[in-house]
Amino acid sequence: MPTSQDADSAPVYMSRREARAARDAATAGKPPVVTPDSAAVERDAVSPPALATSQISVPQIPTAPAAVVREVSPVGYVSANNTSPRGHAPVKAKRIRKNPLRALASMAVIGGLFAVAGLPAYSATGLVSDEGVMVSDASVSDAAPATVQSVTVSAELDLPELKRDQFSATSPEDLEQIRQQAAVASANALYASSGARALGDDYPWPTAGDTLSPLNYYYRQCTDFVAWRLNRDVGSFAAPFRWAWADLTPNGGDAYQWKSAWEAHGWTVSPTPVVGSVAWFGWDNHVSYVKQVNDDGSVLLEEYNYVYRSYGQRTLQPSEVEAFLYPPGQ
Numbered sequence: 485m486p487t488s489q490d491a492d493s494a495p496v497y498m499s500r501r502e503a504r505a506a507r508d509a510a511t512a513g514k515p516p517v518v519t520p521d522s523a524a525v526e527r528d529a530v531s532p533p534a535l536a537t538s539q540i541s542v543p544q545i546p547t548a549p550a551a552v553v554r555e556v557s558p559v560g561y562v563s564a565n566n567t568s569p570r571g572h573a574p575v576k577a578k579r580i581r582k583n584p585l586r587a588l589a590s591m592a593v594i595g596g597l598f599a600v601a602g603l604p605a606y607s608a609t610g611l612v613s614d615e616g617v618m619v620s621d622a623s624v625s626d627a628a629p630a631t632v633q634s635v636t637v638s639a640e641l642d643l644p645e646l647k648r649d650q651f652s653a654t655s656p657e658d659l660e661q662i663r664q665q666a667a668v669a670s671a672n673a674l675y676a677s678s679g680a681r682a683l684g685d686d687y688p689w690p691t692a693g694d695t696l697s698p699l700n701y702y703y704r705q706c707t708d709f710v711a712w713r714l715n716r717d718v719g720s721f722a723a724p725f726r727w728a729w730a731d732l733t734p735n736g737g738d739a740y741q742w743k744s745a746w747e748a749h750g751w752t753v754s755p756t757p758v759v760g761s762v763a764w765f766g767w768d769n770h771v772s773y774v775k776q777v778n779d780d781g782s783v784l785l786e787e788y789n790y791v792y793r794s795y796g797q798r799t800l801q802p803s804e805v806e807a808f809l810y811p812p813g814q
Contacts, residue, residue: 664693680795684775687712687788687795700729700737706771707739709788709795710762713773714811717760727812740769743807752810757783757802762809772798774808 498506671691675681680690692703699715701708711727720726729737733745743764746753757763763772763785772787775797783805785798802808
């Protein structure tokens with residue numbers, strides 16, 4: 485077993501730094517400075533191959549408790565075997581912690597600023613009068629209470645009557661009436677410019693709509709115009725009319741039904757025209773009024789709705805008319 489004497493005489497292995505320090509000390513005549521911690525760390529580190537085979541024997545030198553500057557690897561650098569590039573243990577970067585007292589001081593300062601800003605609102609303990617003088621709360625409580633003032637209005641006072649502007653919303657019915665009035669006005673203008681009155685049109689509803697007339701035929705149809713002429717010829721100009729739908733064609737109001745209605749009444753149906761008779765065009769579902777029989781035997785007809793819902797006149801030969809329906813009662 486090795487003895488203590490062998491341990492004392494055993495060679496000492498030094499690192500490069502320690503060897504350099506010993507060399508510099510020998511040159512300057514000063515002993516090298518070696519710390520126990522430095523020697524232990526450097527012995528544990530992996531030495532380069534050149535120093536591993538060399539042995540330097542130095543006498544035992546008293547050591548002083550002086551610190552040796554160690555070479556520290558860059559912060560955060562760690563090799564594959566978790567050592568620094570020079571074999572030293574990795575040195576972790578210390579995280580700088582802020583002093584919490586600074587944050588508390590900042591919060592206290594900010595709170596103080598808000599408190600100082602709010603002081604004027606609560607600093608006054610009294611009230612300010614109209615003259616700008618401070619009045620204490622006690623003075624206000626000792627003041628006489630205010631009385632309620634009442635006002636009486638005489639019944640004989642003549643107050644002006646309030647009038648509201650009379651506004652009303654336009655209903656859908658009103659809008660429809662306005663539309664119809666505009667349509668009638670437009671139709672009247674067209675009828676006036678057509679010259680129908682000058683030609684002899686005396687139909688009382690030349691611009692009416694699409695509903696039934698007082699004669700119970702549709703306005704401005706050929707049947708309604710001829711029924712009007714039959715009433716005019718007997719002096720019936722207003723309701724109740726002598727010849728209405730129920731009296732002329734009770735089984736139907738279309739023009740093609742008039743001949744059968746005449747035959748059912750026993751009234752005359754003839755191929756010979758007379759003034760005031762009805763020219764019947766059964767194939768065309770149309771009737772006209774015979775205004776005049778000319779010297780050459782032709783007939784002058786007045787009619788509505790031959791041209792769409794308008795008054796017109798035509799001159800035809802009796803052969804062009806299918807039948808003539810004589811005035812009712814003949």
